[in-house]
Structures are given as structure tokens and as C-alpha cells.
Amino acid sequence: MPAHPYPLDPDLDQHLLDPGLAADLVAGAELTRDDVVLDIGAGTGALTAAILRQRPRAVIAVEPDPRCLASLANLPCLDLRAGRIQDIDPASLTAVTMVIANPPFSALHHVIGLARRLPRLRAVELCVGRRWAEAATAGPADPHYSAITLDVSARFSIAVARRVPGSAFTPPIATPAAWLRLVPLARPDPLLLSLADAVRARAGLRLKDWLRSPAANRQPQRDRMLKLRADPFVRGLQQRRLSALTKAELARLVRHLQEGQC
Numbered sequence: 001m002p003a004h005p006y007p008l009d010p011d012l013d014q015h016l017l018d019p020g021l022a023a024d025l026v027a028g029a030e031l032t033r034d035d036v037v038l039d040i041g042a043g044t045g046a047l048t049a050a051i052l053r054q055r056p057r058a059v060i061a062v063e064p065d066p067r068c069l070a071s072l073a074n075l076p077c078l079d080l081r082a083g084r085i086q087d088i089d090p091a092s093l094t095a096v097t098m099v100i101a102n103p104p105f106s107a108l109h110h111v112i113g114l115a116r117r118l119p120r121l122r123a124v125e126l127c128v129g130r131r132w133a134e135a136a137t138a139g140p141a142d143p144h145y146s147a148i149t150l151d152v153s154a155r156f157s158i159a160v161a162r163r164v165p166g167s168a169f170t171p172p173i174a175t176p177a178a179w180l181r182l183v184p185l186a187r188p189d190p191l192l193l194s195l196a197d198a199v200r201a202r203a204g205l206r207l208k209d210w211l212r213s214p215a216a217n218r219q220p221q222r223d224r225m226l227k228l229r230a231d232p233f234v235r236g237l238q239q240r241r242l243s244a245l246t247k248a249e250l251a252r253l254v255r256h257l258q259e260g261q262c
């Protein structure tokens with residue numbers, strides 16, 4: 001077990017994975033010698049050490065806690081970045097092909113935002129809390145559908161690879177977590193992407209502004225967009241801010257958008 005001879009910091013969401021389980025999870029990721037792997041919130045290195053044992057081309061670990069950094073510094077051949085993932089320049093990560101991480105759950109929004117910007121990414125293997133997993137894997141008719149679902153499903157196919165019991169962490173967590181596998185879609189729907197980007201980037205935007213935005217009205221999506229704008233349910237929501245839509249309204253809007261898809 002990697003050493004952590006200090007009180008863990010609850011503000012940093014530190015729940016360290018059992019190294020045996022970490023090794024199993026990394027083995028399931030089927031890394032190749034060509035992979036460049038990013039570990040976000042590396043902690044004392046349970047996942048990082050297992051990734052390094054697979055001998056990919058490179059491993060980048062990001063961690064803000066100086067005490068964890070001291071443990072990680074003992075691992076050979078590691079590109080160690082001190083700091084929060086929010087503060088790492090995405091331009092320095094363009095070689096990344098795989099993200100394998102048990103990040104702080106509070107940083108998941110940012111992790112997905114970063115994954116969207118990695119041009120060589122082939123998969124993300126991620127430990128997430130139960131609620132986030134329920135939201136990310138929800139279908140459009142599911143009560144758990146939310147802005148998280150839209151954000152993830154617009155770009156990735158997603159599967160629960162494994163349930164992770166709360167007792168697998170130090171300190172343990174109250175509800176089981178999930179190990180998810182996200183794979184970038186080969187042909188994402190441009191309209192869904194545009195809506196996801198609008199919700200993520202400009203939550204204060206009114207629906208009518210997105211419906212008329214150049215990004216959403218490009219050819220060949222124009223006909224679908226005109227149909228959507230004429231839809232009575234969508235017209236009824238036009239004045240609302242995207243951030244103020246209920247989960248059910250967002251899910252129904254997405255269903256209407258997808259119905260117009262060829």
C-alpha cells in the first residue's frame with residue numbers, strides 16, 4: 001500500500017483506492033505501449049504505480065497536495081505536474097490518449113471539460129460517485145437525465161465497467177462508486193454538441209438565443225433546427241434560461257432534438 005502517513009485532507013476529497021483494486025482496474029483498461037496516460041488527482045499513486053507497470057509511452061500525473069507529491073516523486077519515469085487540474089494548461093496535454101483517474105468528485109465537471117479538448121483521446125476510465133454515474137448513464141426518458149447527461153452523452157459513449165464498494169477507499173465512502181469507461185463518439189450529433197456547449201459555457205443564455213445562434217443553424221442541420229424551433233413544446237420554453245430548465249424539460253428538449261435526427 002502506498003504510504004500516506006498523515007491525516008488526509010477532506011477539503012481535497014482524498015479517498016485513496018485500494019492498490020490491489022487499482023491494479024485490476026488499470027489491467028482492464030488494456031493500455032498499449034503507444035498510450036500517453038493522464039492520471040488526475042494521483043494521490044499517493046495507487047493508480048499511477050499500476051499504470052507505470054503497464055509501461056505505456058508516458059504517464060502524466062496531476063496532484064496539488066505537497067505530501068502526496070512527495071510520495072509520487074519516488075515513482076520512476078513519471079511526468080509529475082504539481083497543482084490542480086483546473087490550473088494545468090490543456091495545450092500541454094495534447095499527446096494524451098487515455099485518462100485513467102480517481103479524481104476528486106468535485107472536479108468531475110472540469111475533467112469532462114478537459115477530456116473534450118484532448119485531440120488524441122481514445123478513452124477515459126474514471127471512478128465517479130453513484131449519483132454522478134446515474135446522471136451520466138441516464139437515457140433521455142430517465143428521471144436522472146440532467147446537464148451532466150447531456151454534457152457526457154453529446155461526445156462519449158459510456159458504460160459502467162465495474163461497481164466499486166465504498167470500503168475500497170481510505171477513508172471509506174458511504175455509497176458505492178462506479179468505474180466508468182467513456183469512449184469518444186466517432187460521429188457525434190452536431191446539434192446535441194452545440195446544445196451541450198451552450199449549457200456548459202453560457203448557462204445564462206436563453207433557449208431562444210441558442211435556437212437562433214449561428215453555431216446551431218449551420219448546414220446540414222438547418223432543417224432540423226427549423227423543425228425544432230417550430231415545435232410547440234420548444235416554443236413554450238423559448239424565453240427560459242438554459243440554466244433554469246428543469247431536468248425533465250432538458251430531457252424532453254433533447255428528445256425533440258433527437259427525433260429530428262436522420
Ligand SMILES: C[S@@+](CC[C@H](N)C(=O)[O-])C[C@H]1O[C@@H](n2cnc3c(N)ncnc32)[C@H](O)[C@@H]1O
Nearest residue numbers: 012014015016017041042043046084085102104
Ligand atoms: C479521490 S483521491 C484519489 C487519489 C488516488 N488517485 C487514488 O485513487 O488513490 C483524489 C485526489 O485528487 C487530489 N485533488 C484534489 N483536488 C484536485 C484538483 N482540483 N485537481 C487535481 N487533483 C486534485 C487530492 O489531493 C487527492 O489526492
